[in-house]
Amino acid sequence: MDTLLTTRSRKIAGLIALFLFFVAGMICSIAFGVTNISWRTILLSYTEFNGSQEHLIIQNARMPRAFIAAAAGASLAVAGALMQGITRNQLASPSLFGINAGAAFFIVVGSAFFGASGMSAFATLAFIGAAFTSILVYVLGSIGNDGLTPLKVTLAGAALTAFFSSLSLGVLLTGGQTFDQVLYWFVGSVAGRDMNIFSAAAPFTAIALIGALFLARHMNVLALGEDVAVGLGQKTIYIKLAAGIIIVLLAGGSVSMAGPIAFVGIIVPHLTRYLVGIDYRWIIPYCAVLGSILLLAADIGSRYILFPKEVPIGVMTAIIGVPFFVYIARKGGGTLNE
DSSP, X not given: OHHHHHHHHHHXXXXXXXXXXXXXXXXXXXXXXXXXXXXXXXXXXXXXXXXXXXXXXXXXXXXXXXXXXXXXXXXXXXXXXXXXXXXXXXXXXXXTTTHHHHHHHHHHHHHHHSOOOSHHHHHHHHHHHHHHHHHHHHHHHHOSTTOSOHHHHHHHHHHHXXXXXXXXXXXXXXXXXXXXXXXXXXXXXXXXXXXXXXXXXXXXXXXXXXXXXXXXXXXXXXXXOHHHHHHTTOOHHHHHHHHHHHHHHHHHHHHHXXXXXXXXXXXXXXXXXXXXXXXXXHHHHHHHHHHHHHHHHHHHHHTTTTTTSOOOHHHHHHHHHHHHHHHHHHHTOSBOOO
């Protein structure tokens, strides 16, 4: 009992420490950039706003991108953890399984052929695209007598990622106006966003994150294996359906805010399991905080690599994620042995 209490206390302390790092990341995201802003000025912009250039930068540029980076990072990390849990595939993530690419493709098509514009329209299209691609990956990965397997679902996701990405590029290259409207979403970036983008997706993201917390206990049972979960009385089909809906909301919300950012959903769940083990009651909150920290750090770093120009945040996550992906794939890939 003492050991369990000690372990629980350490996990709580770790979560608190990570939350403090998250707060520091939010402050640094607002403070650092082409124009560095002091902590005092940041505070005054909220308590004594005077319309100065620095205050406008904080309110209209830095604060929205900080909130969007944090929300997108948390969404992708939690979605990745749930995907790895229900597929038992340690390479599962919204980016690898084509969900991000499908959501981005629907935004591109909606903008090019149906005149869709505005934050609400893009958010709706992203959710529809994420749901459609999720169903398609599941169907393709389930074809055959052996049903859904980690290898087949990975191949199906990779194929759909390439397919939707190629189609999106084709549409963008044939429509100049569409290219201008959707470019920031397609490359994955939080620059140039405003609070309207965050506000449109935040309710869905918040509901999905809360739902993931409530689903954690059931994910622990499902992690024991399909047969064991059924033997314990769990209706696995409903748990997987609930997890799928949450993943769609998280991935769709992330793409609508920041575009198809890759690798966050792979890196963070593995790091989280290394820190806290296989209990989803800890994995979900740790993933949310660590995902936010990772994307905030990537956004801050993107401002200085080619200073004073900025690198899209999707490039930063790829720089970190590709070596990590290769390491996981060489280590074993495939089935997640929890």
